[in-house]
Amino acid sequence: MQTKADIYILAIESSCDDTSAAVCKNGIVLSNISADQKIHAEYGGVVPELASRAHTANIVPVVDTALKRAGVDVKDINVIAYTRGPGLLGSLLVGAGFAKGLAQALNIPLIDVHHMKAHVMAHFISDPKPQFPFLCLTVSGGHTQIVKVTDYNVMEVLGTTIDDAAGEAFDKTAKMLGLPYPGGPLIDRYASEGNPLAFKFNEPNIQGLDFSFSGLKTSVLYFLKEKISDNPRFIEENINDLCASVQYTIVKILLKKLKKAAHETGINEIAIAGGVSANHGLRNALSEMAKKEKWNVYIPEFQYCTDNAGMIAISGYYKYIQGDLGSLHLPTVARWAMGD
Numbered sequence: 267m268q269t270k271a272d273i274y275i276l277a278i279e280s281s282c283d284d285t286s287a288a289v290c291k292n293g294i295v296l297s298n299i300s301a302d303q304k305i306h307a308e309y310g311g312v313v314p315e316l317a318s319r320a321h322t323a324n325i326v327p328v329v330d331t332a333l334k335r336a337g338v339d340v341k342d343i344n345v346i347a348y349t350r351g352p353g354l355l356g357s358l359l360v361g362a363g364f365a366k367g368l369a370q371a372l373n374i375p376l377i378d379v380h381h382m383k384a385h386v387m388a389h390f391i392s393d394p395k396p397q398f399p400f401l402c403l404t405v406s407g408g409h410t411q412i413v414k415v416t417d418y419n420v421m422e423v424l425g426t427t428i429d430d431a432a433g434e435a436f437d438k439t440a441k442m443l444g445l446p447y448p449g450g451p452l453i454d455r456y457a458s459e460g461n462p463l464a465f466k467f468n469e470p471n472i473q474g475l476d477f478s479f480s481g482l483k484t485s486v487l488y489f490l491k492e493k494i495s496d497n498p499r500f501i502e503e504n505i506n507d508l509c510a511s512v513q514y515t516i517v518k519i520l521l522k523k524l525k526k527a528a529h530e531t532g533i534n535e536i537a538i539a540g541g542v543s544a545n546h547g548l549r550n551a552l553s554e555m556a557k558k559e560k561w562n563v564y565i566p567e568f569q570y571c572t573d574n575a576g577m578i579a580i581s582g583y584y585k586y587i588q589g590d591l592g593s594l595h596l597p598t599v600a601r602w603a604m605g606d
């Protein structure tokens with residue numbers, strides 16, 4: 267039953283290759299529905315034009331299913347939240363156009379949400395929730411950041427990648443190993459059967475809290491070239507060990523900087539977010555480090571790690587209760603700094 271004070275939010279996420287919709291009531295996510303786009307696998311990466319077209323085909327059924335699953339009528343929705351950026355412009359425009367049209371038709375407020383902040387805000391969907399201030403390592407296909415979070419939606423980037431994102435490092439090395447896109451989950455799967463110390467790959471030597479993954483990529487490329495010239499079946503004979511060693515190196519690079527950030531800030535509330543936070547190697551190594559460093563660690567439920575509208579709904583909820591409303595006139599933005 268809806269009472270006058272209930273806040274029902276319909277949230278839309280379409281920044282990359284997942285079309286997602288969620289319904290949340292008073293900060294509780296009731297449904298979170300996503301349609302992914304298999305079409306990109308045959309191209310080895312996301313094709314922006316195809317992503318936009320698939321969003322256009324998927325958005326109405328996805329929203330419809332999210333409302334039905336939540337048991338909420340569209341007329342009961344009193345706020346719409348959507349991803350304004352950063353992301354692929356054509357993809358964002360589909361979600362933004364839909365959200366604006368519906369907000370206008372229902373004559374209700376529209377809230378613009380920052381996609382990377384939303385990955386962090388996914389920690390406020392379910393318990394246990396981190397205490398402020400906390401650090402969040404956000405690792406996705408497009409971003410790798412260590413963020414200091416001082417309040418809902420208030421974040422400062424302490425470190426970022428100077429080249430590839432962690433997810434790209436997984437996907438690009440997976441491609442070299444002949445695995446289809448997105449390779450991250452496959453590396454994770456093969457790695458569970460392999461020896462992480464079988465092969466050694468380059469680790470960057472970057473000052474401060476920034477990351478770099480291009481050296482690792484080159485190191486894997488030259489290593490494979492040399493090995494394949496001796497044995498053309500080298501990859502298939504060693505796929506588990508190769509995946510375990512690549513994963514081990516990426517996780518080591520990430521956790522070295524996270525530990526440095528925790529020491530420098532004196533913060534021991536530590537969270538991870540983004541698609542790569544689904545990685546078992548990262549989760550296990552983080553739990554080990556947490557025991558040694560006496561950290562409280564927070565890892566979102568799997569459905570809220572990768573791109574999803576649940577995280578947009580929760581970001582929108584906290585913006586709404588703080589009176590931070592958007593406008594129908596805001597343009598979508600492919601790039602959007604965290605502090606803006």
Ligand code: KG4
Nearest residue numbers: 406407408433448450454541542545572573
């Ligand atoms: O957050 P996300 O769904 O989308 C972006 O905003 O980019 O992250 C997608 C990235 C891809 O690079 C994918 O390979 C990676 O997350 N990923 C993983 C795993 N699951 C997803 N990487 C490693 N291990 C996983 N289990």
Ligand code: ZN
Nearest residue numbers: 385406572573
């Ligand atoms: Zn994302």
